[in-house]
Amino acid sequence: MSESSSVSARRRPRWVAVLVGVFAGALLILANWPYTLLVIKPTNDRLHAIMPAQSDAGTRQMIVSWGHLHAGRSALGVAATLCFLWALR
DSSP states (O other): OOHHHHHHHHSOOHHHHHHHHHHHHHHHHHTHHHHIIIIIHHHHHHHHHSOGGGOOHHHHHHHHHHHHHHHHHHHHHHHHHHHHHHHHO
């Protein structure tokens, strides 16, 4: 057996890489639901409970925090998209 044929024999089939990329992307997309419910929703609930007349610097800080949490949620979507694109390569 030549060296080139032994190298190709150890390579995984292309469909395995596609399956891994699609599966990883799907997990990342689905991770948005628990992330939203467990991480972002408590902040949303606290912000909804504040009357506009009662807002203060703490409210502003919560809104900034919410923005950072939402950026994490967006990052999950970007990571999923990258996995899907990697699977298409």
